[in-house]
Amino acid sequence: MKATLHRYFPRHYGFIQLMRLDKPIGTLLLLWPTLWSLWLSAQGMPNLGVLAILVVGVILMRCAGCVINDYIDRHFDGNVKRTRMRPLVSGKLTDKEALLLFVILVLASFTLVLLTNPLTIGLSFVALALVVIYPFMKRHTHLPQVVLGAAFGWSIPMAWAAQTGELTTVTWLLFTANLLWTIAYDTQYAMVDRDDDLNIGIKSTAILFGKLDTLINAVLQALALLGMMLVGTTLSLSWFFYLSLLGVTGLFVYQYWLTRTRDPDDCFKAFLSNHWVGAIVFIGIFGHYISTG
16 A cells, blocks of 8 residues: 555655654654543543544644654755655655645644643643754754653643643653653664764764663663652552553563664664553553453
């Protein structure tokens, strides 16, 4: 199917590539924390309307983030092996088309947010700001992964606010745990491009951490687990949730083993496996409310 679209509808497929609809890993990494927050804030019974708004909103804003990232990075991507065939670099799409698509996606997302409440609407402006400034951070700081972590985790307070109309200590504890996890997995992602990034002057935590990259990632993951445990303790979650954290621990050990040689392909495999981290945590949260409900 992908090959057919690419062959007979190259421009249409260019839009799919630009929004990363052919690579759902980013959407899933954004969606799982949203679902964690929604289920926890609703104590296992989220409002279906809010659920639908958030799921569609996550997809739209993930697409928007990819579009603006590719637009801002269009003069760099041609020098990186992994990104040199992106639509704006290869000429499948024009810069104006990318900007127009970004505006359409943002307006569609904002229309959905207007169906929630004032707090969620206010938080959406922060989400948009994080999406726009992230690509520039790679030029000015070795910590763009922190900004990405904030952008990917901002759906947590938004989901909490959409469901309850307020934010709590647990909201920010969950956000912090997710932030630490995101920095770790995006460092794995940056390890894939480290040599190319050094050549063109792009900054990342993978470059900043250097030979300590895998060790620092392990510490970040351990702190993320600690944060999740504090969430579980504060909300009195059952053994089902803690069992899921044990499964996550096993995945983190597997990722450390994969990245120990810093082979780009293995680092990318480690990054991709983080989808299962998000899924397992959600299973733990969902299982708690099913088993205790």
